[in-house]
Amino acid sequence: MFWNPWHGCKKCSPGCANCYVYYLDGKRDKDPSAVVRSKTSFDLPKKRDRYGNYKMPSGKEIATCFTSDFFIEEADEWRADAWQCIKARPDVEFLICTKRIHRFCECVPPDWSDGYDNVVIAVSCENQQKADERLPFLLSAPIKRRYIFVAPILEYVKLDEYLKTGKIDQVSVGGESYENARVCDFDWVKRIKRDCDRFGVKFDFHQTGSNFVMDGKHYRIKHRDEYAQAKKGMLYLDTLDKK
Ligand code: SF4
Numbered sequence: 555m556f557w558n559p560w561h562g563c564k565k566c567s568p569g570c571a572n573c574y575v576y577y578l579d580g581k582r583d584k585d586p587s588a589v590v591r592s593k594t595s596f597d598l599p600k601k602r603d604r605y606g607n608y609k610m611p612s613g614k615e616i617a618t619c620f621t622s623d624f625f626i627e628e629a630d631e632w633r634a635d636a637w638q639c640i641k642a643r644p645d646v647e648f649l650i651c652t653k654r655i656h657r658f659c660e661c662v663p664p665d666w667s668d669g670y671d672n673v674v675i676a677v678s679c680e681n682q683q684k685a686d687e688r689l690p691f692l693l694s695a696p697i698k699r700r701y702i703f704v705a706p707i708l709e710y711v712k713l714d715e716y717l718k719t720g721k722i723d724q725v726s727v728g729g730e731s732y733e734n735a736r737v738c739d740f741d742w743v744k745r746i747k748r749d750c751d752r753f754g755v756k757f758d759f760h761q762t763g764s765n766f767v768m769d770g771k772h773y774r775i776k777h778r779d780e781y782a783q784a785k786k787g788m789l790y791l792d793t794l795d796k797k
Contacts, residue, residue: 555614558621559596559636560629562589567653569680569706572734575621589628599639612645625654625661637663644672651676651703655691669698676701681708689716699723706730706763710742717753724756729763731777738763740787747791759784
């Protein structure tokens, strides 16, 4: 499930070049760089249906702020209220993915301490340079569960020095979507999975992207098929493990 308390973002990194928020808003004549608090779903985690049940059921993972960045400066005045929504729902897990992890410590609520149990922080790093800039912040911040999203993957990213700390719970790799998508080479995915296996870190390949290369062959993948094709890729990687 998705919860987008605000919408819109500013490009800040090579991985933002073909941002899907910009692509989709562009099709609707909407300005994606305007960061706007949601009028209808800001407090969605607290909302109930007519039977008194939460609209976001217990036990779900809530992909949070995936049409913006939870730690973007423009949302500073709204974030305290968003944390209140998160705190009100210890029965669901909020997955927050950011490229602005350097702002994390100034953006947590006063009672954060070593982290809320129901929050997973994922740092998105599309290449080696961004991984090396951002992951030290992820490791040193008080967070209960840490994910790395190598997405949109632009090259093989060596994560050994972060994986070996034992502080990373999961690595997830994904390619870029839509018309101008840059290549996602399955060889990079395989190498990152092998690295994760060596350090006993859970790995996922969540989408191929629209411009996928496997064994030197190019494939154009329709966006709606990117997840299913990645699942096939995961099955293939699992069979390699068993050989
Ligand atoms: S940080 Fe994420 S949402 Fe914001 S512009 Fe970059 S890719 Fe898009």
